[in-house]
Amino acid sequence: MSSLLVITGLQVSVQAGETRPEQSFSRHYKSELDVGNGGRWGSWGQxxxxxxxTYAAGFSLMVEDPIEGDDTALNGIRLHCIDKASNSHHDYASVQSDVGSWGRWTDIKWCPFGFLTDFQSTFKCSRGSFLLGDGTHWGNWGDWGDWGDWSQTCEGKEICGIKAQVEEPQGFGDDTALNDVRMFCCN
Structure with missing residues (x-):
């Protein structure tokens, strides 16, 4: 299984600003986005x-650095949510579904304007910007089409939630970690 994301781009990290830890487990969403090319291993998290x-205006990745042997690369995605009225990156909440067992969290990538609306091997912001995260450097990502199709777009809405499919460690050198992800749209 290849890594889902290869990433670089706008970087603003305000890890210390996280002051809204409360998640909304029962928040209603309008639509669900997927990319249709996820792996089949593992189980879906909550x-x-x-x-x-609040809505997702940024993200960070849990990525395993290249190692000799079994690389899992992308292990998790974390969404960073801000209030639509204030549009401030200094007061945000972070949400994530299940994540793999390896790697480190990268710096937050923020939309320069707007909120996340769709994804592929990268994310797209509501005002047309593309965000690439700090992932691994293998694979072909020159035209972004080699990593699968784009998800649908949150038509008139923004991404407000996530669910991930992760395979638990296999113990015999064939781990895949994060295999698929779905995003949820709210208005």
């Missing part, structure tokens, strides 16, 4: 939603 009134 759906995790941004707190009511």
């Amino acid at each position: 759906r995790k939603m941004c707190p009511t009134g």
